[in-house]
Amino acid sequence: MAAMIDDAEKHPFGPAVGRLVQQLSGLPGIGRKTAERLANYLLSCSKAEALQLADAIRDVKEKVHRCRICFNLTDQEECSICRDPRRERSAVCVVEQPKDVMLLEASGAFGGLYHVLGGRISPLEGVGPEDLTIDALVRRVRQDEVREIVMATNPTVEGDGTALFISNLLENEPVRITRLARGIASGSVLEFANKEMLADALRGRQNF
Amino acid sequence: MAAMIDDAEKHPFGPAVGRLVQQLSGLPGIGRKTAERLANYLLSCSKAEALQLADAIRDVKEKVHRCRICFNLTDQEECSICRDPRRERSAVCVVEQPKDVMLLEASGAFGGLYHVLGGRISPLEGVGPEDLTIDALVRRVRQDEVREIVMATNPTVEGDGTALFISNLLENEPVRITRLARGIASGSVLEFANKEMLADALRGRQNF
Numbered sequence: 001m002a003a004m005i006d007d008a009e010k011h012p013f014g015p016a017v018g019r020l021v022q023q024l025s026g027l028p029g030i031g032r033k034t035a036e037r038l039a040n041y042l043l044s045c046s047k048a049e050a051l052q053l054a055d056a057i058r059d060v061k062e063k064v065h066r067c068r069i070c071f072n073l074t075d076q077e078e079c080s081i082c083r084d085p086r087r088e089r090s091a092v093c094v095v096e097q098p099k100d101v102m103l104l105e106a107s108g109a110f111g112g113l114y115h116v117l118g119g120r121i122s123p124l125e126g127v128g129p130e131d132l133t134i135d136a137l138v139r140r141v142r143q144d145e146v147r148e149i150v151m152a153t154n155p156t157v158e159g160d161g162t163a164l165f166i167s168n169l170l171e172n173e174p175v176r177i178t179r180l181a182r183g184i185a186s187g188s189v190l191e192f193a194n195k196e197m198l199a200d201a202l203r204g205r206q207n208f
Numbered sequence: 209m210a211a212m213i214d215d216a217e218k219h220p221f222g223p224a225v226g227r228l229v230q231q232l233s234g235l236p237g238i239g240r241k242t243a244e245r246l247a248n249y250l251l252s253c254s255k256a257e258a259l260q261l262a263d264a265i266r267d268v269k270e271k272v273h274r275c276r277i278c279f280n281l282t283d284q285e286e287c288s289i290c291r292d293p294r295r296e297r298s299a300v301c302v303v304e305q306p307k308d309v310m311l312l313e314a315s316g317a318f319g320g321l322y323h324v325l326g327g328r329i330s331p332l333e334g335v336g337p338e339d340l341t342i343d344a345l346v347r348r349v350r351q352d353e354v355r356e357i358v359m360a361t362n363p364t365v366e367g368d369g370t371a372l373f374i375s376n377l378l379e380n381e382p383v384r385i386t387r388l389a390r391g392i393a394s395g396s397v398l399e400f401a402n403k404e405m406l407a408d409a410l411r412g413r414q415n416f
Contacts, residue, residue: 012310014283016271020264026257028249034237039268040307041236043281047269049234056228057262060247061255063224073251075222099248102220 017043069140071116071133073098081105081114088112092140093150094166096120096159104152112150115140120153120162134166141173151179225251277348279324279341281306289313289322296320298355300348302374304328304362307399312360315403317410320358323348328361328370342374349381358413359387362397375416385416 011018017039025035042050066072067079070092074080081087081101091112095101101114117132140146149170153159167177182200184193193201219226225247233243250258274280275287278300282288289295289309299320303309309322325340348354357378361367375385388409401409 012288012313013281013306014272014288016264016267016283017281020268023261023264026261027246029242029245036307037237038235040305042265043268043272043306050265050269053231053234054262054265056224056231057250057258057265059224060228060251061258064222064251073221073225075224080220080222097248098221098251099244102244105220 013043066116070114071118071136072101072114086111090145090147091150092137092146092148093152094137094163095152096154096162100152110150112148117153117162120156120158121165122158129165132162134169137166138169138173141170141175146175148176148178151177155180155182221251274324278322279306279326279344280309280322294319298353299358300345300354300356301358301360302345302371303360304367304370308360308362311399311401312406312410315406315410317407318358320356325361325370328364328366329373330366337373340370342377345374346377346381349378349383354383356384356386358410359385359416363388364397371416386413387416389413 008018008022009015011021020042021032021035021039024030024038025032027035030038042053063075064073065075067074067082068077069082070079072079072081076083088111091110092115093104093110093112094115094117095104096117096119098116101116104110104114115133115137117134117137119127119132121127121129121132137149141149149166151163151167153163163179170177181204182197183204184197184201216226216230217223219229228250229240229243229247232238232246233240235243238246250261271283272281273283275282275290276285277290278287280287280289284291296319299318300323301312301318301320302323302325303312304325304327306324309324312318312322323341323345325342325345327335327340329335329337329340345357349357357374359371359375361371371387378385389411
């Protein structure tokens, strides 16, 4: 099978195809076989179509960068959320990655601003607080009129740890710190909830 | 979810990201969610890495074209198989697509040359004999010293029909026409056959 050809220079269609397969199989979730299939598609489609994809990749790397205020991704100086005058500027939701902003926005349940940390504190991976945008968050809390910080880091040991670290840093600031409710997922069944989810749901039980 | 965002210009990270997601989800087997994930990866990886992929795509479209003799893909005037003096030039294996050449080559059971049709006759999809490289194949049989044509079109109705059409065309030529042994399952496609099956099928090829 094609999977055997490890040396890009020796690809039967020539080194250019070999290098494309190599690049494609470097993408997350794309194995060697899928990379060959995608390369075959790119070889068979029109030149215009293939170059549109190449240009789209080049374009995002040239145009898209971090928002000056919240570190979300944007092609402007400030992202569309920070620029939106209808957003409640006193509430800031802290997330790990830009994609989390997208997910929370899709829920339509938050009308404030965001702050993208760029990851979470992970001693094992050598990521410390100084590698994240925590300093900038503290500055925002001090300079802007932020009255609530909503922690929306991932509900993992490292995500929780990062939220805890930040809430300790902000202890003496006049800001309310909350976090996303923990519990059972809407639409799921109790049978598939794990112990931790059920414990969270019980601890956080609400008036009916 | 991001899946709701159909208009590339309205992507929360800006139109450049929207267009990249749109382009990626145009690839075969890549849905909207995978496209968002790949775009997120391309946004987060280094600029050099992303541009390597963009350049690899551009490169294949600029360098790779059809072999003058067999219509396989190559970055030279003639493909590596046609240029190889050790190949048996009297046997020509007829396949639908360049990827089929790769699959058969990986089996190591055929030492002749190939002829890539560029598809199969499909009245339903409006593909007629004139859309394929059948004329060039007939010329090869008449001009070169071809003594055997091995039909290796897909074992489907259309693949078999194409092989039958070609064998009728070559009826009066002094050439033996064989086809892959049916060690491969009718109704499937070559892409999913393993090396051993393909090798068996090549060794057991029968008169057409």
